Amino acid sequence: MKKTTLLILLVVFVVSCNKNISKNNNKKQFLTNYVDPFIGTGGHGHTYPGATVPFGMLQVTPVNGISSWDWCSGYHYSDSIAVGFSHLALSGTGIGDLADVLIMPINKEVDISKMPKSRDSLTYKSSYSHNNENASPGYYRVFLDDCNVNVELTTSKRTAYHKYTFKKNDQQSVVIDLGFAINWDKATSSSLQIEDDYTITGHRFSKGWAKNQKVFFVAKFSKPIIDYQLAADNNKVSSQKTVGAKTAAQIFFDNVENSELKVKVALSSVSIKNAKENLEEGFEFESVKAKASASWEDVLSKISIETKTDSLKTIFYTAMYHAHVAPVTFSDKNGEYRKENDTIETATNFTAYSTLSLWDTFRAEHPLLTLTSPDKVSDIINSMLSYYQTKKILPVWTLYANETNTMTGYHSIPVIAEAYLKGITGFDAEKAYEAMKTTMMQDERGLSHYKKYGYIPYNLLDESVTITLEYAYDDWCVAQMAKALGKTDDYKFFLKRSKAYTHLFDAETGFMRGKFEDGKSWNEPFDPKYSNHREHTDYTEGNAWQHSWFTPHAVEDLAKLHGGNEIFTQRLEQLFTESSEITGSNVSADISGLIGQYAHGNEPSHHIAFMFNHANKPWRTQYWSRYILDTQYNTTPNGLSGNEDCGQMSAWYVLSSIGLYPMNPASTQYEIGSPIFESSSINLPNGKTFIIKAENVSKENIYIQSATLNNEPFNETNISHETILKGGTLQFFMGNTPNKKWGTAKNSNN
Known part of the structure; x- marks a missing residue:
């Protein structure tokens, strides 16, 4: 009996120790381990997998070399060819540019004088396998099959670091191609100069989406240059410097000492001198990688979540990662930056950002x-x-x-x-x-028309409905700023103009429609599912179904225009349940992530699910926001339902998943949706913490039954930024059926 008792006690002790060890391990679990930079690199996400730091100047990332919509970032997961690694990239945009200062490690001599127009004839391209590719915040690695080179990339705020590991005894070389371009981009002027045995400098001016882009760079190598070839505009150059519209260089290094070559690169919009000042000392790749990871850990920890589902952690922390990639640092270390008109400004006491x-x-x-x-x-x-x-x-x-x-x-x-x-x-x-x-x-x-008519007539400007609705919201924001600054006359003026949406609401159909300059005639024929991308259309990248709800500053008034909350919410429901057919011969590719006619893959739909809160049906906001969270995001490369758009698609997830959404950002209020995590903590810059708990939350328990704020009953469908900044705990009690009394004390206008 004593032996049995001792055995039981020993088992309990071991199990207890294991539990404690498990808890300690969980505490030490780095949030960066949950980030997958490949999410969004497939489908229409348009993200890149390369290395960057939060809001960093550089994005050092692989370039596939294809000019096509789904390669807007320079990379798409469906591809398996690399043409090099560039230092500027766009995260999830719908137009492609950048991919500047392309560097490619290779193990053979190639003819760089030929400047091909496509990647098919590039002599330095290489295939790769996703099995030999990985990425984490601030780090990227891939093995180039054709070149037998392992490539590793990391970056600090203004300096990119490359580490190439060649096969033993292979030739060690890199190609720098300033002429090759993708998508809208086209090099107009470039130069390369061998400054010394370790340094190459140059510039690349281009015209594309950015019509006057000027990039200056410096690249330093960990080994001395033993030979090089320069070329410009299809001609070889024998000097140490080459200038032309399109220039390229192949640089050779000694392969005797070791198989590793390191490169560091810095850029500037101002000058080579500034690029050199931006360049950090040393080639300590691993320490830079560790610092980059630590910078991401700091950002990711600003909102911590508790959930038993690891896939949700991956989606959430990858979304946090993507939401802090852009805007990007633009000013140099000394504060200087170039403007579009080529004047040089100095950012004093702030960092200048672009993108x-x-x-x-x-x-x-x-x-x-x-x-x-x-x-x-x-x-x-x-x-x-x-x-x-x-x-x-x-x-x-x-x-x-x-x-x-x-x-x-x-x-x-x-x-x-x-x-x-x-x-x-x-x-x-x-x-x-x-x-x-x-x-x-x-x-x-279009503002001249807007001021004259109170709206923009469809016969005078394309996309007139979308533009009118957005100007109305912008006006409302100006009015709120005027009010806060005590500018009463301006407040009244812009508030009145912010009702421009009333001119375009068609009570008969329930849609916002294009109106003729006579103030009476609608644009006919009318099909609310019709889309014509960016021309001869009343709506931007969408149709009437998707664009008729943009009155974030006046939801209650919009409900009245529809005839009251019941009709309004019926039509909102129809948006999500209508057939997903989009008509027209030039349908916008941006209409994606369809739930009925709701298109989560494009931004005009992002606030709509939260409008039920303002029409006395918050349980429908809870239902549809949760449905979107569950269906429009996943952990695959195709994990975003549309363009990432520099953080917006991911920011929607971050906020909605913890149960908040800024339907009208300038109101300073967050709408309450349906939190998916057991607990979320916003670790505020002021040192306070705002905790959101969701008791009994599950896939089925998506409805708020009751709530407390700091242990006091809470029956509101929104919460203010001011309240959150004070810290505290907002606790929801969740269930699998709607509580139609919670949050419905206000907003009745039937």
């Missing part, structure tokens, strides 16, 4: 940053105000400091208003307001 995909990111990406990185928000706003100083209009979509004028509206405006109203400082509020007001009072991009 501002504002049509997308104002919706959830920027609101997320107000929680995780408010210091970056003020820097981004200062970057936009710097742009305003030159153009006297706030930016629309900036790429390498160039205005692309891509997409509709002026959504710098909600970003600024949201930041100011959330108490974020570090920028001149009066100057910001001046920029907002001046932008909305000028005449470009």
